[in-house]
Amino acid sequence: MLKEKDLVVNFQDTRTAFEYKSNAELKKAYWLFKMMMNPKLVEMGSSLGLKAIRWGLPFTQTIVKKTIFEQFCGGTSLTETQKTINQLYEYKTLTILDFGAEAKETQADFNRTMSETLKAIDFGAMNLSVPVVSAKITGMARFALLEKIQRGDELIDKEKKEWKDALERIDVVCHHAKDKKVGIFFDAEESWIQDTIDGVVNSMMEKYNTGKVYVYNTYQMYRHDRLDYLIKSHEHALANGYKLGAKLVRGAYMEKERQRAEEKGYPSPIQPDKQATDTDFNSALQYCIEHYETISSCNATHNEFSSYFQAELIEQLGVPKNHPNINFCQLYGMSDHITFNLAKTGFNAAKYVPYGSVKDVVPYLIRRAQENSSVTGEMGRELSLVRREKARRRI
């Protein structure tokens, strides 16, 4: 058994994890996580809360804002988020800005997402601690169109124009990112649109990552073909004179992926079990660290082992801990014991900080509550960490 002093980083240190929270804030987090452990309450809150906010019922926005929003979001606007960014930076933690609006369908929505992303890039350029902003291709292009392109169906003239506009939006955003020296992460989404996303993001990497990495694709290791795809993408980058940007995740749409494959009768793209996902995820981390001079990577996980594994690997290989091409990231409001302990030990640790109006981010908040509303989920761990810190502070 390793002694504390021999650890590369100590995730058991709850003092460091919650140093940024006052006693009152810690008690509030405890109360909130406890409420979220009740699946019935979460289910009821999700459907009622969403409707109440859509209908504009009085006080609902304020209640949501003062509770779950404060836990998981940076603010309703970029200006409001500045306070969160500054606070994170006090604890050596970087911010990845994530404009929270989701599931948009109209050209006006897509243009709005584009202009919000451009504003976030400008904001990042003015903040030393905001090296990257995050975006979704489905925030700038219609899902059904991406799917149609992936199927190889012929587009009608109107759709051709729509696709040209979408590509232009994406190019404008990537161009601006490079211009302002701010990175841009493109999220990975459902496998039936991911080939289209990969095609676009790869072409952006080829265009903008010729010196430093500005554009990043996301690789979901719960897919059994992605480790191989990551390596092939890297080889393609080397052969074509650009660098790879790789955000590594396990993947967020497992149930949906499996269900669709079964319904439509094609082999599931998902790994046979969790162990297989974990093995590929950790191999992908290792591959990126071993090639850190030509891959800029982000280990986006709440998994303690995977976070420790990367930290240890960096030490073993003697790579500079804070090399800009090697990063760790967790969602704001979760796994503080990982982020703040990594940051304190000198690694590049960041929080994904969503921001936007309460109405816009509600679907994101519901997902955070739902994915964690069981004792086996992350929230069980969150609650026990907060409880331990409360006991340590004797409050």
Ligand SMILES: Cc1cc2nc3c(=O)[nH]c(=O)nc-3n(C[C@H](O)[C@H](O)[C@H](O)COP(=O)(O)OP(=O)(O)OC[C@H]3O[C@@H](n4cnc5c(N)ncnc54)[C@H](O)[C@@H]3O)c2cc1C
């Ligand atoms: C900063 C950040 C950015 C993210 N961006 C994206 C993104 O762009 N796209 C995206 O899809 N997700 C994204 N995610 C979510 C991510 O994919 C995971 O769903 C989430 O982080 C949980 O995985 P984990 O590595 O944190 O932890 P763990 O709790 O160790 O892993 C849980 C994950 O393992 C996989 N898994 C669980 N059971 C099985 C099983 N039986 N068989 C196979 N695999 C299994 C699933 O992917 C599940 O989500 C992001 C997460 C973070 C922290």
